[in-house]
Amino acid sequence: MSASDDQADVERVLGGDISAFEGIVHRWQGPLINLAYRFSRDRGRAEEMAQEVFLRAYRGLGQWRRDAVFSTWLFALATNLYRSELRRIPAQSTSLDDIAEPADARACDAGLEERDRDSAVRRAVWNLPAKYREALILFYFHEMDVPSAARSLGLPEGTVKARLFRGREILRGKLPQLLAVPRLKEA
Amino acid sequence: MERLVRHNEDEINRILSRDDEILPSSGFAVSVMDAVRREAAAPPPIPFPWKRALPGLLAGGFALALVLVAGVVAMVQLGRGATAPQFSVSLPSRMTPILGLQHNLAGAASWTVLALLLTWVSVKFSMRLASGRV
Numbered sequence: 260m261s262a263s264d265d266q267a268d269v270e271r272v273l274g275g276d277i278s279a280f281e282g283i284v285h286r287w288q289g290p291l292i293n294l295a296y297r298f299s300r301d302r303g304r305a306e307e308m309a310q311e312v313f314l315r316a317y318r319g320l321g322q323w324r325r326d327a328v329f330s331t332w333l334f335a336l337a338t339n340l341y342r343s344e345l346r347r348i349p350a351q352s353t354s355l356d357d358i359a360e361p362a363d364a365r366a367c368d369a370g371l372e373e374r375d376r377d378s379a380v381r382r383a384v385w386n387l388p389a390k391y392r393e394a395l396i397l398f399y400f401h402e403m404d405v406p407s408a409a410r411s412l413g414l415p416e417g418t419v420k421a422r423l424f425r426g427r428e429i430l431r432g433k434l435p436q437l438l439a440v441p442r443l444k445e446a
Numbered sequence: 447m448e449r450l451v452r453h454n455e456d457e458i459n460r461i462l463s464r465d466d467e468i469l470p471s472s473g474f475a476v477s478v479m480d481a482v483r484r485e486a487a488a489p490p491p492i493p494f495p496w497k498r499a500l501p502g503l504l505a506g507g508f509a510l511a512l513v514l515v516a517g518v519v520a521m522v523q524l525g526r527g528a529t530a531p532q533f534s535v536s537l538p539s540r541m542t543p544i545l546g547l548q549h550n551l552a553g554a555a556s557w558t559v560l561a562l563l564l565t566w567v568s569v570k571f572s573m574r575l576a577s578g579r580v
Binding site: 277279281284285288291292296297302306308309314318330377380381384395429430 | 463474483
């Protein structure tokens with residue numbers, strides 16, 4: 260995925276060649292759908308939201324200032340839309356209290372599959388308050404790059420770092436036994 | 447303790463970094479391009495006719511300001527009228543016209559409230575019409 264390809268396609272679309280937008284769709288459909296899926300956990304809805312992002316991107320191509328990389332602009336647009344869509348119609352979620360926590364960490368050590376633990380952590384993230392969840396989703400989506408997450412969210416890096424810290428704190432508080440398992444192994 | 451926190455953070459990073467990836471469905475790009483072509487073919491949205499609406503908006507604003515001023519004046523007069531009973535005790539012959547004035551002002555205030563309500567309803571309705579929600 261090169262920034263110059265995006266720029267060339269954008270110039271062509273703005274020049275009236277709509278078919279050039281297909282290149283943008285092909286390059287970014289995967290990342291946009293996956294980002295939407297991380298927000299909604301619903302494949303159908305993820306594709307609907309990603310389609311809406313492409314439409315808005317098409318309408319607003321002229322507003323993209325060349326001082327930022329196209330993908331930065333596109334992800335900020337997508338993040339904005341996904342957040343507002345999920346505020347409008349929240350995704351179905353399970354309560355944090357519904358997440359099974361073993362009474363004894365040793366039992367957990369013995370019985371809980373790694374996959375189940377991963378799933379529990381993901382569900383816990385999904386049930387965090389929106390501002391922490393969004394920061395975590397964007398941070399991991401951008402492969403743990405705080406500046407990229409901050410640009411997508413339109414927030415200062417310091418705010419994103421604080422939200423990541425607080426989000427992890429809540430996770431640790433909510434899943435102490437799940438996350439403490441390897442510690443017992445080490446001990 | 448610090449080691450535990452570090453370990454937990456690594457653990458969270460490890461788990462959340464390998465989130466499930468999904469692939470776009472086969473017709474997704476085609477469907478997006480169809481929507482984009484429909485969008486391109488659609489006529490541009492009709493802009494709000496500010497030039498035509500401006501005189502009406504100005505007249506409406508002026509009328510609203512007048513109503514507000516009239517309302518405030520009426521309230522002030524009503525407030526002054528409320529002190530009248532002090533005099534009416536010693537001057538019973540003047541009580542009737544003061545009560546009459548109070549009655550008139552109360553009527554004016556209710557008309558003012560009604561006018562404000564009507565203005566509010568018409569503005570709301572126009573905005574809904576303009577946004578195409580009716």
